[in-house]
Amino acid sequence: MHHYMEHALSLAVRTMAYTSPNPRVGCVIVKDGHIIGEGWHNGPGTDHAEVMALKSVRGMVQGADVYVTLEPCCHYGRTPPCTEALIAAKVGRVYIAHLDPNPLVSGKGVQMLEASGIIVEHGFLSDAAEKINRYYLHFMRKQRPYVVCKWAMSLDGYMTTAKTDDRQISSLESQQHNHLLRHQVDAILIGYNTALLDNPQLTTRFFQDGIEARYPVRLVLDSRGQLPSSLTIFSPDLPGKTIVVTTSQSSLAWRNACEDANIEVWIVDSVDGRVSLQHLMQCCYAKRLLSLLVEGGRTVHEAFFRENLVDEVRAYIAPVIIGGMIRKK
């Protein structure tokens, strides 16, 4: 039994990056000890894993066992409910890794299957399934994005070097690793100083193979509206979108200039003169951004920790000692 659920989990991760704001789901259909169908969800508007698996079936599906990594949906969205498809196919049993906390489903999918005489069991390899879907599950349960704080640091704990210091804290390997993470999240966030001093692109690059890059939304915190539109992140040639998150302290003239330059601006509450991270989380929730990668700098990381908003940390520790030779602003 676990073997089939493991296979369903391996299908769920096939589209690690593309399903948001939907969950990652895999499904295997088994009859007489043989896998007769399999499917996975490829993203919004495409077949759900159960439907793809049913369509792929070779032979008679009636009475078959279905292994699915998430509770089948029971509501009409961009596609019809999976419960209807499973009931119409007259499957015998449905094994589910874990229930879907989405209030539109949340146990109702199981109830509908059971009401049609299908035997349902759940709780198979649920820990592994929860890990795969941690962005989605967190978003549904906590009504805010899953936050990953990422930084590169020296052995002695510095995140920056002096301007004249050509030693790198990050390596090609760490960049490749981080860009794969960028590829998987819905948004990246940096602070005002990082935007100004590093002038980064915040795009998804450094892939070794032919993965089609996904470009998360770039959020930059600028409480007083002072960032110049000449920064790289505002370039119209850059793939993806940049949003400046500001407060009512920013001037109307600056906001109008942003509008003229096609730069999206979010005005959020201010706390102690800075962007309210809690309010920003609410905005991200409203925009259905399931995951947020915070890329610094230190001040922004500290603020996320202070607000108890950090769900995961990716720290790249380089074998260099900076020894206090940090960059002066």
Ligand SMILES: NC(=O)c1ccc[n+]([C@@H]2O[C@H](COP(=O)([O-])OP(=O)(O)OC[C@H]3O[C@@H](n4cnc5c(N)ncnc54)[C@H](OP(=O)(O)O)[C@@H]3O)[C@@H](O)[C@H]2O)c1
């Ligand atoms: N090693 C790494 O992984 C890494 C990564 C990124 C950056 N860096 C380095 O870090 C340095 C910049 O770091 P930093 O600490 O000086 O600045 P930062 O974290 O990049 O930006 C801090 C600024 O963001 C703005 N901000 C708005 N709302 C905020 C909030 N709620 N909480 C915190 N900040 C908020 C504030 O400016 P306003 O009040 O004007 O809005 C604040 O001064 C750069 O030298 C960069 O090279 C290193």
